[in-house]
Amino acid sequence: MKQYLELLADILENGVAKGDRTGTGTTSVFGRQIRHNLAEGFPLLTTKKLHFKSIANELIWFLNGDTNVQWLKEHGVSIWNEWATEEGELGPVYGKQWTAWPTKDGGAINQIDYVVNALKNNPNSRRILFHGWNPEYLPDEKLSPVDNARAGKMALPPCHLLYQFYVANGKLSAQLYIRSSDSFLGLPYNIASLALLTHMLAQQCDFIPHEIIVSIGDLHAYSNHMDQIRTQLSRETRALPRLIITRRPSSIYDYKFEDFLIEGYDPHPSIAAPIAV
Ligand code: THF
Secondary structure, X not given: OHHHHHHHXXXXXXXXXXXXXXXXXXXXXXXXXXXXXXXXXXXXXXXXXXXXXXXXXXXXXXXXXXXXOHHHHHOOOOOOHHHOOXXXXXXXXXXXXXXXXXXXXXXXXXXXXXXXXXXXXXXXXOOOEEEOOOHHHOOOOOOOHHHHHHOOOOOOOOOEEEEXXXXXXXXXXXXXXXXEEEOOOHHHHHHHHHHHHHHHHHHHXXXXXXXXXXXXXXXXXXXXXXXXXXXXXXXXXXXXXXEEEOOOOOOOXXXXXXXXXXXXXXXXXXXXXXXXX
């Protein structure tokens, strides 16, 4: 993933100092993109060790429509704890909007079902997408994440918003728009998660996984990640691992972490960094 390191270098070279919601301070650039052909390997960073278990279980949790961190905790994932209420609630975040977007008549729309059906029945469609940005449930910016979740609003507005899929010559590609991207902590997760979702949809709908494209709005480095970023930039990239899915679950909702095998992952050591809340 040389392109990832190029983006980090781009931020250091061209970034502008910007204040932010969390009060941490960032260096930021606007409008960047990473493209990766999945035939070249699974895009887990090799310049630091990533916790694939957190990435896979977070995606399974989204697809379950779950917005409570309890299930994540039970599966060893702590990345959402900071924003949850005492009961573990995050409000109507990703999983809710993906699988049960609320409608005016009290019903719900499953956007993931829509995508799977479109891929199977109308793969040429230019409308194969799902969206997480539901303005009715965006947080009140005067309240904290936890108070928003208590009030039935999203604890945080979605960072990764719009997922679009594209089929040509029997190959499935995916493009994700991220409005705000924490280059050191969140972005590596989002890249791997998009790749995993693309592999899963390809398996379910009988396509070959092809290209993933991540398009980013505000791409930033938090001021307390600068040493970590320089450490990472000093490291050489290594061969990418391979993803093997060991069975074919009966639907997109039936994958378990144990179904995924990451083969040949030989990263540099992990690099600890504080998360801005
Ligand atoms: N807020 C901020 N400031 N950055 C983000 O990346 C971010 N997210 C989600 C919501 N708000 C965010 C949460 N996603 C880690 C990774 C992803 C997160 C939150 C935290 C993290 O700390 N990763 C550690 C390992 C932790 C672990 O695996 O237990 C790492 O070193 O990668 C972006 O979507």
